[in-house]
Amino acid sequence: MTLDHERIEELLAAESLGGLDGSGVEELRGLRMAHGADCSECLRIEGDYREVAGRLAFAVAPEPVAPELEERVLRETEHLRQGPGSPFVRVGRTMDLLLRLGGRGVAVAAAALVLLGGLGGYLLTGPGGPGDLRVARFEGSAPGSLALVYEPGADEAVVLGAGLEELPAGSVYQLWLVDEDGPAPAGTFEDEGGGLVVVRLEADPSEAGTMAVTVEEAPGVAQPTSDPVFVVDVA
């Protein structure tokens, strides 16, 4: 535990300053998962270093903000629906967590959700009350990574993707829920160049047992026309 804490503290200190690169982010995620994502000592250290890092901003002399920027930001508040129920906020929150951890790997996003209770928190506060939120990574033969965040028994899950290959025009990634009877379509998505993909499912993937992703040239096909590029077993 003590050894864990020394290493985790070192990583958290750098993370709070934005100094971790991808491998550091992965290492921190792995260590915290193994050590216990809800360890109160780790959360306290993390909170303290974030506080210190945030306050370092005040060593810099403030710069005048153009009135146009203020106007632009205030105008946005008129269009932006507040609260975790709005789709923008749901995606924005995921993005926020991802960016806060300073990485772009989907494992980071998934860890962030679990550690910080972002989208995970949203799922957990659903009608079913607190449950056991799980994260499963897809195995893939294509570039990029995908993770599934789900709660067994809940008819809601989220697929997070990062670094996926941009597909030729007209092609889409299609999700499949696979059970003994074979694959059933579970929605399509594209990487729109934002680097992060968030797909919400209204299904319980643990009932099917497996999820797969194929690349389809025509969206909305009833059966896969090619081998899966990503697969995950869902317990």
Next chain:
Amino acid sequence: MTEPGAAIAAPPDPGRSPVAASDPTDALDRELVRRLADGDRDAFRELFRRYAPTALAVARRVIRHARLAEEAVQEGFLALWGDPRRYDPARGSVRAWLMSAVHHRAVDLVRREEAQRRRATEAPPDPAPTDPGTTVVEEAGLREERAAVRAALEDLPPEQRRVIELMYYGGRSQSQIAGDLGLPLGTVKSRTLLGMRRLRAALGGMER
């Protein structure tokens, strides 16, 4: 292990957290955040006017690109507006939360931008003006905060301070800093940790 300052930098003391609630500036800010939850745009404007000038200054140092720096500020502040519960009062001050929200976006943008420039040779970003020539008038609480943070930084052993400044204000990663300064990565890591422990003790102490 033989880092200067190692002997004096104490490990974190569980009883002394910089996450202090007894901070008059923060008490005001927390009230503003509470009002955000009711869709109060005046409260949002007040927070923006108080903190955007600092957030912008930091973002410009990190990104050195005026437009992208503004984007980081915009996104950071709107994240709080979009869902004020993102700020957890149990974990720190509003001002540190806002600065972190903007800083992390700035770092993310700079890393992405660096990656893009490696792929395609593009024009380098505009340098940020180092002296905008105008001063921003601030309330007393923030002037004290600036003095305290600057003093805490100045008290760091220079080699720790250098690493922390390159990382936080320069948007450099630990491995980039190791390359920049010709130091082993392990040295950069230990300087970061020792420096942050000292800052944590210094700033935590101030607020008690």
